[in-house]
Amino acid sequence: MDDSTDLFPIGMRVLAVDDDPTCLRVLETLLRRCQYHVTTTSQAITALTMLRENKDKFDLVISDVHMPDMDGFKLLELVGLEMDLPVIMLSAYGDTKLVMKGISHGACDYLLKPVRLEELKNIWQHVIRKKKSDSKGKNKTSKPDNATSDSGSGLRSAGTENSDENGKLTKKRKDQDEDEDEDKENGNDNEDPSAQKKPRVVWSVELHRKFVAAVNHLGIDKAVPKKILDMMNVENITRENVASHLQAFF
Missing domain, CATH: 1.10.10.60 (Homeodomain-like)
Known part of the structure; x- marks a missing residue:
């Protein structure tokens, strides 16, 4: 791995979306404490536009579930379909049905407000998993043995989940x-x-x-x-x- 990769997750590019200005400000502060590069918006539609225009400039999206302009699940669905980026859902409600809905729509994690710094410190793992998964899929037909061995150590280092x-x-x-x-x-x-x-x-x-x-x-x-x-x-x-x-x- 080169020097720039060794620095990861420092500088990981996160797009944070929440219509509540206070929650968004707190979320941004915590993400910056993790040394991530943070972009924020209070509108899901704006977030989608930013992602469509800058597909390669974000590593992960963290979005509130309940927003007035666009449901968070809808944003999750479109991001997964068009950008194939890992998305974390954020909500004040921990209802099992909501959590299951988020996971079944493709969310890589579901965090409850108030979100804790310890949780945000670990979200970089989803980016690693996604990259390893994509790499494994591309190499599966031509290099099945290499794809398995290459992804093994990276996935183990990403956590017990x-x-x-x-x-x-x-x-x-x-x-x-x-x-x-x-x-x-x-x-x-x-x-x-x-x-x-x-x-x-x-x-x-x-x-x-x-x-x-x-x-x-x-x-x-x-x-x-x-x-x-x-x-x-x-x-x-x-x-x-x-x-x-x-x-x-x-």
């Missing part, structure tokens, strides 16, 4: 394998090769909403690609498309 995440991914892969076995038993393995060449799927906002709705309905533990695909009931997408999208968001 990874054991739970790896467990969930293992379970999902197991469920996906069971789906594939079921298809083979049903004789779907002998499809016309020309029919398998599907056009590239573009995940529009509307398509992503149907995906999220299906995941919410099934529950994260039971949301396997085949069931999600059946519930979405959309033409021209395959289980492989859904599986890839599922891995990207969860």
